[in-house]
Amino acid sequence: MSLRATLRRGLDRAERGLDPLFGPDWNPLANLGPLGWFLFWIVAATGVYLFIFFDTGVVDAYASVEWLSNDHWFHAGVARSLHRYASDLMVVVMLLHLAREFVYDRYRGKRWFSWVTGVPIVWFVYMSGITGYWLVWDQLAQYVAQTSTELLDALPIFAEPIARNFLTPESLSSRFFTLLVFLHIAIPLILLLAMWIHIQRISLARTKPPRGLAAITLAALVVVSLVLPASSQGPADLATVPAVVGLDWFLLGLYPVIDMVPPGVIWTGALLFTLVLIGLPWAPPRAEAPAAKVFLDHCNGCSRCVADCPYGAITLVRRSDGAPFLHEVEVDAGRCVACGICMGSCPSSTPFRRSGDLITGIDLPERSLAALRAEVIEAAAQLTGTGRVLTIACGFGAGGAPAPGRVVLPCVAMAPPSLFDFILSRGLADGVAIAGCAERDCQNRLGRSWTLQRIARERDPFLRNRVPRPRLLTVWAGPSEVARLEAETAGFAEALAAMGPYADQRPLDPAEARGAAAATTARAEQIVEAAK
Amino acid sequence: MKGRARHLILGGLVTLVLIAVVAWFSAAPQWRSLPEQTALLRLSFTHGGDRSAACRDRTEEELAALPKNMRARQICDRRRPPIFVELEVDGATVFAAERDPSGLAGSGPSRVYERLLLPAGPHDLTVRMRDRPDTEGFDYEATRRVELAPAQSFVIDFRPAEGGFVFH
Ligand code: HEM
Ligand code: SF4
Ligand code: SF4
Numbered sequence: 163m164s165l166r167a168t169l170r171r172g173l174d175r176a177e178r179g180l181d182p183l184f185g186p187d188w189n190p191l192a193n194l195g196p197l198g199w200f201l202f203w204i205v206a207a208t209g210v211y212l213f214i215f216f217d218t219g220v221v222d223a224y225a226s227v228e229w230l231s232n233d234h235w236f237h238a239g240v241a242r243s244l245h246r247y248a249s250d251l252m253v254v255v256m257l258l259h260l261a262r263e264f265v266y267d268r269y270r271g272k273r274w275f276s277w278v279t280g281v282p283i284v285w286f287v288y289m290s291g292i293t294g295y296w297l298v299w300d301q302l303a304q305y306v307a308q309t310s311t312e313l314l315d316a317l318p319i320f321a322e323p324i325a326r327n328f329l330t331p332e333s334l335s336s337r338f339f340t341l342l343v344f345l346h347i348a349i350p351l352i353l354l355l356a357m358w359i360h361i362q363r364i365s366l367a368r369t370k371p372p373r374g375l376a377a378i379t380l381a382a383l384v385v386v387s388l389v390l391p392a393s394s395q396g397p398a399d400l401a402t403v404p405a406v407v408g409l410d411w412f413l414l415g416l417y418p419v420i421d422m423v424p425p426g427v428i429w430t431g432a433l434l435f436t437l438v439l440i441g442l443p444w445a446p447p448r449a450e451a452p453a454a455k456v457f458l459d460h461c462n463g464c465s466r467c468v469a470d471c472p473y474g475a476i477t478l479v480r481r482s483d484g485a486p487f488l489h490e491v492e493v494d495a496g497r498c499v500a501c502g503i504c505m506g507s508c509p510s511s512t513p514f515r516r517s518g519d520l521i522t523g524i525d526l527p528e529r530s531l532a533a534l535r536a537e538v539i540e541a542a543a544q545l546t547g548t549g550r551v552l553t554i555a556c557g558f559g560a561g562g563a564p565a566p567g568r569v570v571l572p573c574v575a576m577a578p579p580s581l582f583d584f585i586l587s588r589g590l591a592d593g594v595a596i597a598g599c600a601e602r603d604c605q606n607r608l609g610r611s612w613t614l615q616r617i618a619r620e621r622d623p624f625l626r627n628r629v630p631r632p633r634l635l636t637v638w639a640g641p642s643e644v645a646r647l648e649a650e651t652a653g654f655a656e657a658l659a660a661m662g663p664y665a666d667q668r669p670l671d672p673a674e675a676r677g678a679a680a681a682t683t684a685r686a687e688q689i690v691e692a693a694k
Numbered sequence: 695m696k697g698r699a700r701h702l703i704l705g706g707l708v709t710l711v712l713i714a715v716v717a718w719f720s721a722a723p724q725w726r727s728l729p730e731q732t733a734l735l736r737l738s739f740t741h742g743g744d745r746s747a748a749c750r751d752r753t754e755e756e757l758a759a760l761p762k763n764m765r766a767r768q769i770c771d772r773r774r775p776p777i778f779v780e781l782e783v784d785g786a787t788v789f790a791a792e793r794d795p796s797g798l799a800g801s802g803p804s805r806v807y808e809r810l811l812l813p814a815g816p817h818d819l820t821v822r823m824r825d826r827p828d829t830e831g832f833d834y835e836a837t838r839r840v841e842l843a844p845a846q847s848f849v850i851d852f853r854p855a856e857g858g859f860v861f862h
Binding site for chain 1: 717722730797849
């Protein structure tokens with residue numbers, strides 16, 4: 163097993179541990195991006211509130227923070243603690259989010275954009291936090307200010323060493339201090355811009371955690387703020403060195419390293435780390451199938467694929483072929499990860515076609531609807547006995563490995579609901595198991611939601627009413643849950659055997675079976691024979 | 695939110711513990727950036743080397759060749775000379791370096807920012823600087839006996855207006 167597969171399994175197992183505590187939909191590890199946004203808003207709101215009480219001059223800054231923390235602890239003091247703890251939590255959430263996107267391989271190939279735009283976010287989060295700590299103007303602030311400016315002075319930027327501002331009590335001007343206040347407002351605004359850019363290349367990005375999870379997080383932050391309020395560490399005094407400070411290990415955890423290592427090494431390390439991080443999506447790039455292709459003869463411009471593509475790769479444009487429709491669609495090959503979800507959403511994607519080639523409105527060149535139908539017919543030929551279950555599996559879930567009677571897709575939402583209808587009504591199997599990724603999170607972001615809504619007949623294309631719902635099983639299981647998938651499928655097979663064969667079968671048409679192509683013709687014919 | 699009380703309670707407790715841990719590590723454990731019984735001495739100033747040493751008078755012919763309004767007697771280099779700085783602590787030279795001028799054209803001042811950790815207690819400090827390349831020895835020199843307290847921040851600055859080196 164590759165390193166990534168091992169990591170993926172381990173993370174899946176760890177996340178599973180939180181499912182029973184939070185419920186899969188509130189699982190914080192599956193909501194790190196949305197939590198990051200939520201924490202940002204908490205920090206922003208409390209920051210604005212604190213600013214009302216904060217004195218931006220160097221002489222009174224410390225006193226004003228002491229005053230708001232002590233005399234006004236029940237509102238401004240709580241705001242201060244929330245401001246600090248939410249920022250710290252944001253660092254934790256961000257680093258976990260980064261690691262998780264890496265482990266689940268959502269950063270390479272056409273998905274590079276969110277990763278690369280995430281890298282500057284790391285910098286802005288740290289810079290926002292560091293400038294925040296200066297403002298308190300306590301001994302920690304003094305330590306941070308001195309260490310940071312000495313590090314900055316190693317770069318040939320400033321005409322006069324800015325560390326000289328902190329040499330003696332007389333050398334620090336209120337003007338310089340006000341500049342820091344300004345930075346602590348400007349940098350978070352740039353961070354917000356970067357966070358917004360970060361999610362521009364995906365559609366329906368989740369920037370809000372589920373309400374319950376948001377409530378839990380906010381409540382816990384408030385309780386901790388009341389019990390363990392944030393405090394200052396004695397006023398800054400430039401005549402002494404703040405020899406011992408209580409560090410914020412999330413935002414300032416690297417300061418001890420800065421103390422011990424020459425600045426040149428720090429800057430080189432930071433630069434290398436940034437470059438390596440930015441380069442990761444291409445080291446090596448992911449091998450992705452060619453982008454989806456539109457077939458105008460079968461497209462009426464209904465825009466369902468536009469709504470369903472999780473990567474914003476499809477746009478609705480003016481009709482170009484003279485057909486009597488207003489629109490057609492266009493695929494941006496630079497964004498298409500070939501998940502196939504659009505194929506599953508297109509009303510033209512129906513395997514029930516007897517005449518002519520099986521072509522749909524939008525199709526994957528390397529895994530067309532016709533090929534999918536052939537694969538399904540071939541997989542069905544491997545099923546025997548009573549209670550035959552054909553599995554449509556997601557390549558990232560528990561059913562990702564090939565197995566008899568199983569068709570593995572980039573996403574289960576690639577299968578149009580009519581395919582399930584087809585499998586049952588052609589007697590290819592007695593039931594269909596849809597085996598997607600773990601419930602808490604879908605590898606292709608929206609595939610799980612779309613599949614559920616389609617078979618619940620809530621989202622176009624609907625599963626036809628004639629399809630008996632008990633003959634469909636959905637299993638949402640991650641790569642570490644192979645055993646559960648097998649157990650649920652076995653139970654399903656028993657239930658199907660008890661139900662008996664599907665009553666409304668119409669045998670496979672030779673024209674449909676022919677789609678099963680050269681390699682499987684013999685088998686396909688067997689199926690046709692058997693069906694008769 | 696029916697049936698989710700369990701998640702609110704269990705998830706809430708887990709989150710509470712996590713955030714309490716985060717809050718704890720937001721101010722602890724402590725970090726000691728300066729060893730015990732040590733003081734910090736910083737020698738820091740900016741000062742431009744004196745250009746006048748490299749100046750010379752123009753010859754009569756050179757002056758005649760210039761337009762009337764530009765006949766300045768002296769011609770000087772735009773580039774400043776480097777300065778040379780030396781610091782002695784208790785008789786031992788702990789720092790001695792030549793510092794080039796700043797700026798692309800070398801017309802800016804030279805900068806010094808040196809940190810030195812010293813054990814607390816009495817020390818004899820002597821600092822010297824040469825800002826003219828033609829000086830033998832030094833243009834400025836100052837000596838001071840200091841009693842450094844632990845964690846004291848002691849600074850040697852240079853202010854020509856105050857007559858040279860300043861100790862605080
Ligand atoms: C606090 C900072 C950050 C916030 C608030 C944030 C937020 C988000 C959000 C809301 C999403 C979309 C989730 C979804 O709807 O599926 C996302 C996706 C992503 N983020 Fe972040 N992010 C942050 C930092 C980072 C960093 C530092 C990196 C990596 C360097 C990163 C890499 C990614 C990747 C690779 C995706 C997946 C995009 C895809 O699905 O194709 N993010 N982020
Ligand atoms: S295959 Fe279709 S849905 Fe998937 S990324 Fe490409 S265009 Fe979007
Ligand atoms: S879903 Fe199919 S018919 Fe509708 S716009 Fe997309 S390609 Fe065209």
